[in-house]
Amino acid sequence: MKAMWALAVAVLLAGLGWPPAQAADLKGKKVVMIIAHENFRDEELLAPKAALEEKGVKVTVASTSLGEAKGMLGGTVKPDMLITDVKPADYDAVIFVGGVGAEGYFNDPTAHKIAQDAATQCKLVCAICYGPSILANAGVLKGVKATCFQNQSGNLESHGAKYSGEAVERDGKFITASGPKAAKEFAKAIIRALSEYVWDAE
Numbered sequence: 001m002k003a004m005w006a007l008a009v010a011v012l013l014a015g016l017g018w019p020p021a022q023a024a025d026l027k028g029k030k031v032v033m034i035i036a037h038e039n040f041r042d043e044e045l046l047a048p049k050a051a052l053e054e055k056g057v058k059v060t061v062a063s064t065s066l067g068e069a070k071g072m073l074g075g076t077v078k079p080d081m082l083i084t085d086v087k088p089a090d091y092d093a094v095i096f097v098g099g100v101g102a103e104g105y106f107n108d109p110t111a112h113k114i115a116q117d118a119a120t121q122c123k124l125v126c127a128i129c130y131g132p133s134i135l136a137n138a139g140v141l142k143g144v145k146a147t148c149f150q151n152q153s154g155n156l157e158s159h160g161a162k163y164s165g166e167a168v169e170r171d172g173k174f175i176t177a178s179g180p181k182a183a184k185e186f187a188k189a190i191i192r193a194l195s196e197y198v199w200d201a202e
Helices: 002-015 022-026 042-054 100-105 109-120 131-137 150-158 180-194
Strands: 030-034 038-040 058-063 069-071 093-096 124-128 168-171 174-177
Touching: 022 180, 030 042, 038 042, 038 100, 042 058, 042 180, 093 109, 093 131, 093 180, 100 131, 109 124, 109 131, 124 131, 124 180, 131 150, 131 174, 168 180, 174 180
Parallel strands: 030 058, 030 093, 038 069, 093 124, 124 174
Antiparallel strands: 168 174
C-alpha cells in the first residue's frame, strides 16, 4: 500500500513539473571555454560545449585570435571573443580546454589572471587534460585535490596540488579532468555543479 501511495505521489509531482528539469535550472547560466588557437583537443571542447548548451547554458569560446581555431584532430571552431577580453565576473564558470596547444597558456599572464580572478570571485574553475597545469601555474591549486593528463601530474604537485589520478576530480569550486576520454564525465560534473548553490566567498 505504501509503495502504491509513493508511486501515486511521484506521478502527481511529475505532472506538476517536480522535480524541476535540470535544463530549466541552467537557463541563464553562462560559461566561457578557453582554447588554444592551434591544437586544442577537439573532444574536450565539443563534448562539454554540446552538453552544456543542451541544458540551456550560454557557452562562449575564447582564444588568442578570432580567426578559425584548429583542433588536434582537425576540427575547427571560430572563437567568439579574445582571451584578453574575458572577464570572469561575467560568467558562472571558466573552463580551460586541454590539448598540447594549451601549453601556450602555461606561462601566460592573461590566462593566469583569468584563473586567479575566477577563483577569487568564487566562480567554477574548470580545466581538463593539459588545462590544469594552467591553473597550477597560476597558483590557484595549492591544497586542492585535482587531476590532469598524466604527464602533467608532476607540475601540479610541484605547485601544491594534491594529484589524485582520477578521471574527473571535484574539490569545491574546482573541477579537473584527465583528458579526452573523460570529456563527457567532465561535462556532467560541471552541469551538476552549475545546478547547485553558489558558493560563499572564502
